[in-house]
Structure formats: structure tokens, C-alpha cells
Amino acid sequence: MKNLNRFSTIKSKSASSSISSDSQSASKLAIKSEKSNDALTQLGWRPFFAQQLVDEQSRHFLPAKVMACHRNKFEIQTEAGELTLAITAKMLDITVGDWILLNEDNHFQQRLARHSLFSRKAPGSKVQTQLIAANVDTVFIVSSLNKDFNMSRIERYIALANEADVTPVFVLTKADLCDDTQAYIKQILSVFPLAMVEAVNALSQESVTSLQVYCGPNQTVAVMGSSGVGKSTLINSLLEDTAQLTSEIREDDSKGRHTTTGRSLHQMPSGGLLLDTPGMRELQLADCEHGVSETFEEITLLAQQCRFGDCQHQSEPGCAVQVAITKGELEVRRLMSYQKLLREQALNTATLAEKRAKDRSQSKYYRSVQDGARSLKGK
Numbered sequence: 001m002k003n004l005n006r007f008s009t010i011k012s013k014s015a016s017s018s019i020s021s022d023s024q025s026a027s028k029l030a031i032k033s034e035k036s037n038d039a040l041t042q043l044g045w046r047p048f049f050a051q052q053l054v055d056e057q058s059r060h061f062l063p064a065k066v067m068a069c070h071r072n073k074f075e076i077q078t079e080a081g082e083l084t085l086a087i088t089a090k091m092l093d094i095t096v097g098d099w100i101l102l103n104e105d106n107h108f109q110q111r112l113a114r115h116s117l118f119s120r121k122a123p124g125s126k127v128q129t130q131l132i133a134a135n136v137d138t139v140f141i142v143s144s145l146n147k148d149f150n151m152s153r154i155e156r157y158i159a160l161a162n163e164a165d166v167t168p169v170f171v172l173t174k175a176d177l178c179d180d181t182q183a184y185i186k187q188i189l190s191v192f193p194l195a196m197v198e199a200v201n202a203l204s205q206e207s208v209t210s211l212q213v214y215c216g217p218n219q220t221v222a223v224m225g226s227s228g229v230g231k232s233t234l235i236n237s238l239l240e241d242t243a244q245l246t247s248e249i250r251e252d253d254s255k256g257r258h259t260t261t262g263r264s265l266h267q268m269p270s271g272g273l274l275l276d277t278p279g280m281r282e283l284q285l286a287d288c289e290h291g292v293s294e295t296f297e298e299i300t301l302l303a304q305q306c307r308f309g310d311c312q313h314q315s316e317p318g319c320a321v322q323v324a325i326t327k328g329e330l331e332v333r334r335l336m337s338y339q340k341l342l343r344e345q346a347l348n349t350a351t352l353a354e355k356r357a358k359d360r361s362q363s364k365y366y367r368s369v370q371d372g373a374r375s376l377k378g379k
């Protein structure tokens, strides 16, 4: 259903209610509200949210989109411009991508219901949920067209997308280095026959124009995938000459890897919003392997010292796990068992998620893929 609404524009109730009887000022206001509608629509505002402004009071509230979450404050965007909002106890269940309502003094009133949500169990807790991002429409599941291509991992990302109610699109990077792109596409289609698959050279802005259909105004996209598949490269190409923006918001952590700081939602030149938040990147790492990591805590701790973030602890240079084995501080048996369990865990998660998804989400996924394809064709 959400796909059908996706490209429609809104008639903002709050904007129309402010039109006065004076015809001159009414026409001025009409122009202003049209512009405002545009600004909100650009940010993903749609009937799903407008319909939640049911009572007289809420129609006078100002909708605002949460663009970034910091420790004590949100960065929000309204039709009037950007604001920061100090986080109070009433605002703890708000995350980036949420729509909220403010009163005329710019005080928080309520959060609107979401059409999608990425979340995960907070580390070390069985019940607490950590909110990652709300109201994302499409998630690019990025895999590279080389030996790192891994169907189980892809299935896990699909399960995450389904769980979040977000439409997945497979983005296969490094097409420029691959002799047989079709073979990989076939593998995906054999498991997900109706999947949307795009093979790209993430380094080339021209090549990623095939993704623009998902990145237009009113659309929010997120990017998921394992380390080194080309997420940052893709994000830079999607942001085109605003690439400077990404470098501004990136800083090196102690291991020379990039961490994203600051704003999480970025306006793409194609009109849509691109979500790039550390939580999205961590979703891949911490979620499924959590139980195994806890069981093999010493290896998990050692692995943090490895030179490469995606170290397999085999023959990579700077592998702290191998160093520990050489020094006799870690049993080989323990490492083998850990790796075996990790593989099983990945497989189990995919299978379990698939079983659940088969009943509940698979049909929904196919429907959403069909709806998405239809609405794209209709464009």
C-alpha cells in the first residue's frame, strides 16, 4: 500500500487552515503553502502522515522531520527551515526520520506513527530496543560482485529489511571488475524471483543513475551491506558533487576507519533523502552474531585489534587472533569452533528469518516489489 502512496503530493491541512478571507493574502498564503507542501513532500511527507492530524488542535501544529539525533538534541527540519530541539523525557522514542509535531512556540507535541522502522535489541539486553531509523522507503542491500558475494548474508539483510517494513533493492557493486554479472543476478533471482537488482560501478556517477528511480523527491533510501562492499563509495556517487558533505561528516576513528558523525539524512541531487547513520552500519555487525560473540568473548576482543575490520583471522596481515595463537594464548580448536558456529549462526538466522518471513513477510515483500515495480513503470 505504501508504494501506491509514494509519489503522490499532499494537501497539508495545517497550511490550508491558515488561509484567510482576504483574497490577496489568501493567494499569497496559497503560494506559500504550495511551497511548504513541496518542502515537506521533498522530505517524505505524504497522506499517511497528513491523515494523522485528526483533531482541530493538531491541524495547527507544525510538522517537523528529524534529520539527525545527537546526545542531547535533535536537528529538525520544518517548512520554515532548520531548528534544533533539546531532547526531553517525552522524546525518548524518537529517532532519525521520524515526523513530529510542534506547537507555535516550537515545543514538541507528539510523534506521528511510522510506516517503517529499523531497530535492534540493545546490546546486552533482551527487551530494550534501540531505534535506528524511521520512515525509510527503500534499502539498498549492497554486495560486491566478487568472491565476497554471499547469499546467506544477503538473506539476512532481506530479513532485516522485511522486519523494518522497508522495500529492499539489491545493488551489486564492482560490476566494472566482474566478467559475469548475470551469473550473480541469476543467483539472487533464483531465491527472490521478483527482486529488483541493479549492477553498478559505485565509483561512477553515471553508472549509479540507474538507482535514481528509487531516489526521487519524497523518497528516503538507506544503505546496508558488509564491510568493503562499496557503501561509502555508492553514497558519495549518489550525493554527486555534494561529496564534500560526506567528507565533512566523516572522521577517522583510532583504527583508520570512517565513522559518521553529525547529520544522518542528506538531500540527494535527485530530490530524495539518503540515510547514512552509524546505527545502520552496526545493524549488520552486532545483531545476528551477538550470541556467538558473547560465547567467544576473548576472540571478539582480539578481533577488535585486527588490522582489517572484516578480518577472517586466516592469513591476513596484522591479525591479532593469529598472533594470539602463535603466542599460545588462544587454542586453534577454539578459533575453529567459533568460525564454525558463526557460519551456522548466519545460516540459521537466514533460515529462521525465512521461515517467519515466508508466512508473514514473503508475500508482503512480493506484493511490495510488485507495487514498487508498477509505480515505477507508471512514472
Ligand SMILES: Nc1nc2c(ncn2[C@@H]2O[C@H](COP(=O)(O)OP(=O)(O)OP(=O)(O)O)[C@@H](O)[C@H]2O)c(=O)[nH]1
Residues within 6 Å of the ligand: 173, 174, 175, 176, 177, 200, 201, 202, 203, 225, 226, 227, 228, 229, 230, 231, 232, 233, 234, 258, 309
Ligand atoms: N572498481 C570498483 N571499486 C569499488 C566499487 N565500489 C567500491 N569500490 C572500492 O572498494 C573499496 C571499499 O569501498 P567502500 O566504499 O569503502 O566500502 P564500504 O562498504 O563503505 O566499507 P566499510 O566502510 O568498511 O563499511 C574502495 O577501495 C572503493 O574504491 C566499484 O563499484 N568498482
Ligand SMILES: [Zn+2]
Residues within 6 Å of the ligand: 303, 306, 307, 311, 312, 313, 314, 316, 318, 319, 320, 321, 322
Ligand atoms: Zn584477524
